[in-house]
Amino acid sequence: xxxxxxxxxxxxxxxxxxxxxxxxxxxxxxxxxxxxxxxxxxxxxxxxxxxxxxxxxxxxxxxxxxxxxxxxxxxxxxxxxxxxxxxxxxxxxxxxxxxxxxxxxxxxxxxxxxxxxxxxxxxxxxxxxxxxxxxxxxxxx
Numbered sequence: 001x002x003x004x005x006x007x008x009x010x011x012x013x014x015x016x017x018x019x020x021x022x023x024x025x026x027x028x029x030x031x032x033x034x035x036x037x038x039x040x041x042x043x044x045x046x047x048x049x050x051x052x053x054x055x056x057x058x059x060x061x062x063x064x065x066x067x068x069x070x071x072x073x074x075x076x077x078x079x080x081x082x083x084x085x086x087x088x089x090x091x092x093x094x095x096x097x098x099x100x101x102x103x104x105x106x107x108x109x110x111x112x113x114x115x116x117x118x119x120x121x122x123x124x125x126x127x128x129x130x131x132x133x134x135x136x137x138x139x140x141x
Contacts, residue, residue: 008062009044015063016043050107057106069099073113 020043047063054061061069078090093113096104101112 012044012047012063013040015067016040016047019067054103054106057102059102059106066103069097069103072097073100 017040020039050066051063054066059066072094073096074094076092076094078092080088082088096112104112
């Protein structure tokens with residue numbers, strides 16, 4: 001029992017060190033070392049809490065598999081420039097897979113997407129009256 005717990009802790013820390021770039025770094029002062037240590041512990045607590053909640057719902061995947069399933073949902077940002085040199089951006093999110101939907105349900109997340117579609121639309125400026133000589137001749141007569 002204890003052996004399995006230690007194995008899970010070591011496996012999770014190994015993955016977190018890669019994900020959060022928490023490799024051993026030679027810090028120049030004690031504050032940096034303590035911040036590094038606290039970040040690692042906080043990340044482990046977060047992972048452990050998520051895995052505990054998932055196990056309560058029958059999902060017994062390790063952190064690497066949970067991450068893989070979560071990475072199936074993508075965010076797409078499209079940027080374009082219109083003729084008025086204004087930038088238009090549309091940010092969308094793909095649909096969830098069934099595995100990811102089970103994870104979200106187990107964690108009691110209501111939204112199927114992390115954000116709504118975000119769209120920045122630039123309206124055209126109002127048309128201006130253009131006076132040319134030909135138009136001026138018609139309006140003067």
